[in-house]
Amino acid sequence: MGAFWHPFADMGEVSESGEFVLHRGDGVWVFDENDRRYLDATAGLWFANVGHGRRELAEAAAEQMKKLAAYSSFGDFAVRTTLDLAERVASLAPLAGAKVFFTSGGSDSVDTAAKLARRYWHELGQPQRTVLVSRTNAYHGMHVAGTAMAGIPGNREGYGELMPDTAVVSRDSAEELRATIERIGPDRVAAFFCEPVIGAGGVYPPAEGYLTEVRRICREYGVLFVADEVVTGFGRIGGDWFASGRYNLDPDLITCAKGITSGYLPLGAVIAAGRVAEPFFRPGAGVWWRHGYTYSGHPAAAAVALRNLDILEREHLLTESKRLESTLVRELARLTEHSLVAEVRAGAGALAAVQLTEPTLAPNLVKALRKQAVSTRVVGAGAIQISPAFVMSDDEARLLADGIWAALTDLR
Numbered sequence: 001m002g003a004f005w006h007p008f009a010d011m012g013e014v015s016e017s018g019e020f021v022l023h024r025g026d027g028v029w030v031f032d033e034n035d036r037r038y039l040d041a042t043a044g045l046w047f048a049n050v051g052h053g054r055r056e057l058a059e060a061a062a063e064q065m066k067k068l069a070a071y072s073s074f075g076d077f078a079v080r081t082t083l084d085l086a087e088r089v090a091s092l093a094p095l096a097g098a099k100v101f102f103t104s105g106g107s108d109s110v111d112t113a114a115k116l117a118r119r120y121w122h123e124l125g126q127p128q129r130t131v132l133v134s135r136t137n138a139y140h141g142m143h144v145a146g147t148a149m150a151g152i153p154g155n156r157e158g159y160g161e162l163m164p165d166t167a168v169v170s171r172d173s174a175e176e177l178r179a180t181i182e183r184i185g186p187d188r189v190a191a192f193f194c195e196p197v198i199g200a201g202g203v204y205p206p207a208e209g210y211l212t213e214v215r216r217i218c219r220e221y222g223v224l225f226v227a228d229e230v231v232t233g234f235g236r237i238g239g240d241w242f243a244s245g246r247y248n249l250d251p252d253l254i255t256c257a258k259g260i261t262s263g264y265l266p267l268g269a270v271i272a273a274g275r276v277a278e279p280f281f282r283p284g285a286g287v288w289w290r291h292g293y294t295y296s297g298h299p300a301a302a303a304v305a306l307r308n309l310d311i312l313e314r315e316h317l318l319t320e321s322k323r324l325e326s327t328l329v330r331e332l333a334r335l336t337e338h339s340l341v342a343e344v345r346a347g348a349g350a351l352a353a354v355q356l357t358e359p360t361l362a363p364n365l366v367k368a369l370r371k372q373a374v375s376t377r378v379v380g381a382g383a384i385q386i387s388p389a390f391v392m393s394d395d396e397a398r399l400l401a402d403g404i405w406a407a408l409t410d411l412r
């Protein structure tokens with residue numbers, strides 16, 4: 001075993017069983033070092049929306065790096081490419097008067113949004129509004145605020161109390177959100193963090209009417225609504241750029257990352273509605289938000305993001321991800337006939353999960369799938385993740401479902 005310490009891994013086990021080493025990709029396919037190909041069911045970690053092996057994204061990065069790879073964006077410094085990306089993202093986001101704060105990834109975006117929510121109330125003369133509410137099964141990244149808000153208990157264990165003033169409510173219960181706000185005191189709650197479709201917690205599309213109701217409750221109590229769209233953003237929800245658009249959420253903040261560059265370089269963003277940004281932009285108010293990262297708005301990443309958005313538009317990939325939503329619903333439905341499958345969750349964009357009746361079998365299914373030349377991973381409690389690149393054809397989707405069926409049959 002070499003020196004690499006894998007994230008999210010039992011390194012004792014990886015040391016014994018070995019690593020799964022990949023070296024190139026093409027569309028929905030990835031290739032190991034023996035050039036054996038695997039159907040990439042997950043688009044990496046839900047990010048390769050335009051598929052792998054896009055030379056023009058590498059070229060966009062190279063062009064920018066040859067001019068000016070990176071600089072500072074603190075204070076009044078900027079590089080034009082980053083400014084252009086902010087305008088483009090603001091124009092795509094379903095938020096009035098959007099302002100875009102760049103980060104280096106999803107966890108950065110979540111922690112930025114958590115601090116921004118608290119700081120917003122501070123600027124409005126309500127500094128006691130500090131409580132951040134999240135949901136069971138939620139995954140909001142691995143920085144301190146995101147970990148403190150985790151709705152997957154294992155992700156919070158072993159660190160002591162990371163952040164005061166957080167609360168977790170049941171995934172589908174709008175009533176519990178209301179009761180929790182009432183119990184804590186509406187004047188103490190800063191924000192509600194919500195993945196419109198739960199991702200890493202198991203892929204749970206929203207229960208009928210749930211999002212409309214929690215949005216209404218937040219508005220009623222003046223609680224900021226933060227849509228964590230790290231997974232659902234940039235077309236993954238199918239047909240729309242953001243789940244906030246599809247479900248008509250009008251959020252106060254959107255956190256995003258992943259699909260903004262299709263993962264070709266690390267980049268994230270917090271998109272703030274104009275009404276939330278306003279206290280920070282007021283001339284003469286002297287509000288200096290002391291927050292940001294060395295790589296906020298990294299120009300090479302911004303150049304890749306701009307080209308990635310060009311590809312999504314030019315190849316009508318939002319329409320394709322909507323098509324893929326129906327294809328996945330259709331192709332995966334037959335898996336429910338298998339005795340080891342409890343349910344298939346699909347129907348919210350290019351996102352799905354196959355839930356096993358016996359959750360402990362899921363890691364074995366992932367291994368059996370590799371033998372069938374399919375790459376995926378476990379999400380939630382004993383489900384496997386399906387979130388392919390939007391360029392997946394109907395034949396490839398059929399191959400994916402056939403591969404899962406064959407691997408399930410191998411397990412028995």
Ligand code: PLP
Pocket residue numbers: 045105106107108110139140141142195199200228229230231257258
């Ligand atoms: N928020 C959500 C909803 C995510 O799914 C993720 C990552 O999967 C994150 C935040 C964290 O993003 P990153 O891993 O880029 O830090």
